[in-house]
Amino acid sequence: MKIHYISENNSILNHFLGQIRNVNVQNDSMRFRRNIERIGEIMAYELSKILPYKNVEIQTPLGIKKTTEINTDLVLCPILRAGLPLHNGFLNYFDHAENSFVSACRHHPNNDHEFEILVEYQAISDLNNKTVLLLDPMLATGQSIVAVHKKLLENASPAEFHIVVVIAAPEGIAHLEKNLPENCHLWVASLDEKLNEKNYIVPGLGDAGDLAYGSKL
Ligand SMILES: O=P(O)(O)OC[C@H]1O[C@H](OP(=O)(O)OP(=O)(O)O)[C@H](O)[C@@H]1O
Numbered sequence: 001m002k003i004h005y006i007s008e009n010n011s012i013l014n015h016f017l018g019q020i021r022n023v024n025v026q027n028d029s030m031r032f033r034r035n036i037e038r039i040g041e042i043m044a045y046e047l048s049k050i051l052p053y054k055n056v057e058i059q060t061p062l063g064i065k066k067t068t069e070i071n072t073d074l075v076l077c078p079i080l081r082a083g084l085p086l087h088n089g090f091l092n093y094f095d096h097a098e099n100s101f102v103s104a105c106r107h108h109p110n111n112d113h114e115f116e117i118l119v120e121y122q123a124i125s126d127l128n129n130k131t132v133l134l135l136d137p138m139l140a141t142g143q144s145i146v147a148v149h150k151k152l153l154e155n156a157s158p159a160e161f162h163i164v165v166v167i168a169a170p171e172g173i174a175h176l177e178k179n180l181p182e183n184c185h186l187w188v189a190s191l192d193e194k195l196n197e198k199n200y201i202v203p204g205l206g207d208a209g210d211l212a213y214g215s216k217l
Pocket residue numbers: 079080081082083104105106136137138139140141142143144145172199207208209210
């Protein structure tokens with residue numbers, strides 16, 4: 001797996017990452033969603049640099065300008081719920097992309113420490129020969145992303161597969177490296193230290209879905 005870390009240099013990205021983590025700021029859910037969206041816009045821009053391009057000529061009022069345009073069909077696939085604000089950011093930039101939606105949530109049948117991933121809702125477009133961008137702000141154990149990747153590839157063969165996360169734990173990255181094909185790309189805005197006993201990312205930000213949309217039963 002090719003891993004791209006995008007916050008290695010100082011940039012405005014660090015302000016948005018700081019705000020989604022900060023306990024004194026993150027409970028403003030509109031700001032939380034908008035910050036994830038802004039991070040999505042920055043990540044979309046960074047990712048756009050390695051997509052395939054074709055030469056085009058643009059007619060201006062005064063002449064013709066030779067330039068380039070993205071030369072692949074993009075499909076954006078957020079994982080519900082927390083992937084939705086990240087999806088908004090990507091869609092702001094890749095406005096011609098197709099979209100697919102898959103849900104994944106942790107189900108704790110016995111206790112807080114053990115869980116299984118339930119993939120229930122799916123609305124998946126044709127992914128064959130397209131560039132798929134799987135979007136989820138949090139990569140903790142990696143089980144949600146592996147489960148959704150498996151679901152997406154049940155009936156399709158994309159040309160390229162990119163996974164985009166905002167905050168990643170080393171344990172989740174190791175799980176993806178073990179379970180996903182080598183030609184996948186992983187984009188990480190910020191790498192954290194570890195998981196805690198409940199498999200939350202430390203220092204992380206808490207529960208991204210709840211911060212964006214409120215707690216669930
Ligand atoms: O790497 P993992 O250990 O699988 O954990 C990460 C998943 O947990 C969160 O979703 P959650 O289950 O909280 O659902 P939600 O988005 O509806 O809150 C997050 O958005 C990821 O999908």
